[in-house]
Amino acid sequence: MLSLKNISKYYNVGGSKTFVLNKIDLDIDAGEFVSIMGPSGSGKSTLLNIVGLLDEPSEGYHYFLGEPVHNLKEKQRSALYKSNIGFVFQAYHLIDELTVYENIETPLIYQDVKSSERKALVADILDRFQIVGKKDLFPAQLSGGQQQLVGIARALITKPKLLLADEPTGNLNSKQGEDIMELFRKLNKEDGVTIIQVTHSEKNAEFGSRIINLLDGKIDSSRNI
Amino acid sequence: MIGNYFKTAYRSLKKNKGFTAINVLGLSVGLATCLLIVFYVVDKVSYDRYNTNADRIYRITETAKVNGNEQSYAGSEKPLLYMIKDFPEVEKRARFIPVNTLFLSSQKFRVRKGNNDIQEKNVVYTESSVFDMFTLPAISGIPALDEPHTAVITQSTAEKYFNTTDAVGKTLTINDTSFYKITAVIKDIPAQSHFNYDFFLSYTSIREYMAPGWGYGGVHNYVLLKPGADIKKLESEMQAIAYKHYPESMHTNGNYLKYTLTPLLDIHLHSIAQYELSEKGSIQYVYIFSVIAIFILLIACVNFMNLSTARSSNRAREVGVRKVLGSARKYLIYQFLTESVLVTLVSTIIAVVLAWLLMPFFNQLAVKHLAFTLSSMAWLIPSLLVIVVVIGFLAGSYPAFFLSAFQPIEVLKGKLSTGFKGSFLRSSLVVFQFSISIFLIIGTLVIYNQLQFIHNKNLGFNRDQQLVIKNTTVLGNQAKILKHEIKQMPGVLNATMSTYLPTGEDRNVTGLFPALPIDIKQDVLSDFWPVDEDYINTLGIKLIAGRNFSNQMASDSSALIVNEAFVKRFGFKDPLNKTVYRFSFGLQAFHIVGVMKDFNFSSLRDQIKPVALVYNEDRGAVTARVNTANLSGLISQIENKWKNLSPNQQFSYSFMDEDFDATYRAEQRIGALFISFSTLAIVIACLGLFGLAAYAAEQRNKEIGIRKVLGASVSTIVSMLSMDFIKLVFIAIIIASPLAWYAMNRWLQDFAYRINIQWWVLAIAGCTAIVIAFVTISFQSIRAALANPVRSLRSE
Secondary structure, X not given: OEEEEXXXXXXXXXXXXXXXXXXXXXXXXXXXXXXXXXXXXXOHHHHHHHHOOOOOOOEEEEEEOOEEHHHOOHHHHHHHHHHHEEEXXXXXXXXXXXXXXXXXXXXHHHOOOOHHHHXXXXXXXXXXXXXXXXXXXXXXXXOHHHXXXXXXXXXXXXXXXXXXXEOOOOOOOHXXXXXXHHHHHHHHHHHOOEEEEEOOOHHHHHOOOEEEEEEOOEEEEEEEO | OHHHHHHHHHHHHHHXXXXXXXXXXXXHHHHHHHHHHHHHHHHHHOOOOOOOOHHHEEEEEEEEEEOOEEEEEOOEOHHHHHHHOOOOOEEEEEEEEEHHHOOOOOOOOEXXXXXXXXXXXXXXXXXXXXXXXXXXXXXXXOOOOOOOOEEEEEHHHHHHHHOOOOOOOOEEEXXXXXXXXXXXXXXXXXXXXXXXXXXXXXXXXXXXXXXXXXXXXXXXXXXXXXXXXXXXXXHHHHHHHHHHHOXXXXXXXXXXXXXXXEEHHHHHHHOOOEOOOOOOOOHHHHHHHHHHHHXXXXXXXXXXXXXXXXXXXXXXXXXXXXXXXXXXXXXXXXXXXHHHHHHHHXXXXXXXXXXXXXXXXXXXXXXXXXXXXXXXXXXXXXXXXXXXXXHHHHHHHHHHHHHHOOOHHHHHOOOOOOOOXXXXXXXXXXXXXXXXXXXXXXXXXXXXXXXXXXXXXOOOOOOOOEEEEOOHHHHHHHHHHHHHHHHHOOOXXXXXXXXXXXXXXXXXXXXXXXXXXXXXXXXXXXEEEEEOOOHHHHHOXXXXXXXXXXXXXXXXXXXXXXXXXXXXXXXOOOOXXXXXXXXXXXXXXXEEEEEEOOOOOOOOOOOOOXXXXXXXXXXXXXXXXXXXXXXXXXXXXXXXXXXHHOOOOOOOEEEHHHHHHXXXXXXXXXXXXXXXXXXXXXXXXXXXXXXXXXXXXXXXXXXXXXXXXXXXXXXHHHHHHHHHHXXXXXXXXXXXXXXXXXXXXXXXXXXXXXXXXXXXXXXXXXXXXXXXXXXXXXXXXXXXXXXXXXXXXXXO
C-alpha cells in the first residue's frame, strides 16, 4: 500500500546540504506491523511525518494506495490523508478544552459526518476501549495511560487503513505501555490495520512483524520477525 | 458545526480568564468612548431635523464688504421680506427679532410671577407664520401672533408661571407695564434646535415694527420655498432689490452687499455668520471628534489583535493537533473568528453599560444633554449589531490568520515558527500609543498650570470678597439709597455703584480725540465707564498720579481718571490736566485728573486696553467690599433693604472672583477634556504594552530558561526584560516632548498673560510614563523570571 523510492529530506545550511533522510527506498504492504528503530537524530520521526503526509520530502517518489503523492495537489493530499491515516503521538496531544467524547469526535466533524452518525461511532469505540464512564471527563482528569487510550481512539475513529504511532508508550510506565502494545497487536491481527510505529524499545518492537533500523538517514537493516 | 465553535471558543476564553478579561476591558473602553462620541455627533448633526419642512426652509444671510473687511450676518434688513413676499418661489416667510437686537424697545425682559419679577432671556418677537413653517405643535389653543400684545409660550414656561399647561387666554405681565394675552401653548422645543425660545411675542407689539426702512439689520428672515425653487434666481432678485434701496457707495469700490439663502440644516454647524440666534456648533469639532472616535476604535482593535496573538503558544498546539486530525485551515479560521465575535459581543454589551454610566460626566464635559432615549434605540441597536460583526471580523482576522497558519509538525515539537518577526510592528504600536499618552499628559499639566496662573494672578484690582448686586437699574432713583445703606452696614468696608466692572460683561467703548479740530485719523478707541467717587477705593485700584474724583469739586463733572495704557496710546508725557474730546450728541471736553495703574479688565487673552473713568452716576450694579464672618446674614440684610425699596423686582447677586473664574469656563472644560483623554490614552497604551510584554516573555521563554540554568537571578532577568520596553518608552518621550511643547506653546500664544512651559513639566510627564510602563510590565516579567526553567526547556 505504501511505497517510497529515493526519498531524501535535506536542509540548506550555509551553502551545503544537511541530509536528514538520504535516498530511502521502502515498501510496506497492507496488514504489516512495522517498527522503525534507530539512534536519536537518525530521521525516524521525519520519515514517519513524510509517510503520514504531514511533511514533504525534498526529493523522491511517494506512492500511497496507488496514488502518486508527490504529484498530488494540497487538497487531494489532504483528502487522501483524512480518510486513510490516523496519528498517535508520544505526548497524546489531546485538546484540553474538550471532553473525552468531544476529543474523539473531532476528526469526524472535519469529515462532515452527521451528528447522529457521530454519536453512534463514538459510542462504539468508547465501548470497545471500555472508557464509556470517562466520556465527559477532561484530559486533565485522566492518567497518562487513559489519555493515550483516548488518543488512539481518536486516531481510529475514522477507520483508517494506516495507523502511525510516534513513540506511543514513551510517556507511560511499563504496565501501561504493555497494555497499549497489546491493543496495537489486536488491531493489527483482528482488524487488519496496517501499523507503523517509531520506537526506542526492543520489547515494543517485538510486537510487530518487521523491524527497520535507520542510521544517519539511511536504512541500515530491515528484518521480519 | 457552529455550535462546536461556540463551545470551544467559550471554553478557551474561560481557560485564560485573566487575559480574556483584559482583552474585553480594553475593547469595552474603546467602544464606550466611541459610542459617546457617536451620540455627540448624531446630536450635532441632527440639529433642526425635527422640522418636517427642514429641507425647504432657508435663512437670508447678509454678507457685507466695507473698506476691505467682509463679514456675514445672520440678521438682514427688515423690509427685505416684504419685498420678496410676492415671489412665486416663496411659500411662506417668517421673521424673528430677538430681544438683543431691539433698539427702540427695552432689551431687558422681566415677567411677573406672583409678587416677583423674573428676568427672562429666551424671548423673541415674531409672527404667526412661524408656526406654519417650523414644526412647533400646539398642545392647547391655536398659535396666532397677528394682534399686538399676543403671545405663545412653551409647555414648561406655562407650568412655571401658571402651574398648568392650560394657559390660553391668560395674561403675561412684562416689565410691569406691558400685558400680553396668551393665544396658545406649544410643546417644548427639542434641544437640537438652533433657536430655543420660551416666549414668542407678536412682532406687531413693538415700535421696531413700525420703523421704516433699510438700515436696521437686526431681523432674522426665514423663508419656506416651494419644492424645486431656483435658489440662485431668488438670491439675485434679492440683490437687485437691495441695491435699489442702498446708496451707491455700498456696492462700488470693492464694497458689496450680498444676500444668500442659507439652508436651515446648515445653520448650526456650517454658518460663519455673526449674531446667530444661539451659540453655534462647529463642524470642525464634529470632524475632530469623529476622527478621534475612529482612531480610538482602531487602536482598540489593534490592541485586541495584539493581545489575542500574544499568548499563542497555548493555541499553537491545539492548532497543530486539529490540523493533524484533518481540519482544513478555513475551519480553524472560522473557529478563531467565532472567538473574537464572542469577545466583541461581550465587550459591546459592557461598552453600552459603561457609556450609560459615563453619560452624565460626558454631558458635563461637552455641555450637552445627551441621553439614551427611545428614539436613539432605533439607530443604536442595529448599528451595535453591525459593529459586533464588523469588529469581531476585523479585529479577529489577524489572530485567525496568524494562529491558523501554524504547521503541525513544528508546533507539536514545541517550536513557534514566527520567531520575533512580528515584534517590530508591535513595538512601533506601543511607541505610538505611549507618545500620544505623554503628549496628552504634558498638555494637561500645561493647561492646569495656566489655569492656576490665571486664578492666582494679580489683576491690579481686588476681586476677593466683592459682592456684586446686579440689575440695580430697576430701583431707579432709589439705587443710590441702596448703595448708601449698604455702605453703612457692619461688615461692609466700602461700596460703589456702576454697571462697569472689570469682571463684568458690559462694556462701553467710545472714540476720544486729543485735540481740536476733530481729526478722524487721531481717533483713539477707549473704554469709557461712568463711576462714582468710591469706585477706585472699593476695587482697590492704585493711583499712580493725580487724585480721585471728589464730590466737592464742581469741575469734576468733566474729569477723567485714565490708566497707563491710555496715557501710552495718546503719547502724553505729562498726562495730568490734559484735555481730550469726545463727539457724542455734541462736542464734549474732559480733563485728566488722575492716572491709575493698569489692571486687567478683559480676558487675560488680551493686552490691557485704554480705559477712562468718568464721574457720572450709573445705576447698573452695586459692588460692596465685604469683610465679615456672617456672609449669609449680610446678604439677607441687603435683600431686605432691596425688598423695601422695590418689592417686586428679582434680587440677584454674585461674587466677583466667581464671575472672574467663570470667564475661563472654556479653558477649564478643555482641561477636563484633556484629563479624560489622557487617562483613556494611558489605559489603552498600557494594554498595548501588556500585550507586547506577554508576547515577548513567551517568545523568549527558552532563552530565559537557559539563562536561569546558567545562573541568572530573578532580578537580572526582570531588568533584562524590562529594559527593552523602557527603551520604547524613552523613544516615545523623545518623540512626544517636542511636539507637545510646540503645540502647547501655540495654545498659550492666545493668552497675552501666560506661563512659560517649565522643563520639569516634561520631566514629570516622562517619569510618569516610565513608572506606569514599569508597573504594567512587571507582572509579566516577574512571572517569566520566576518560571521553572525545566518546564521551558523540556522539548520531548
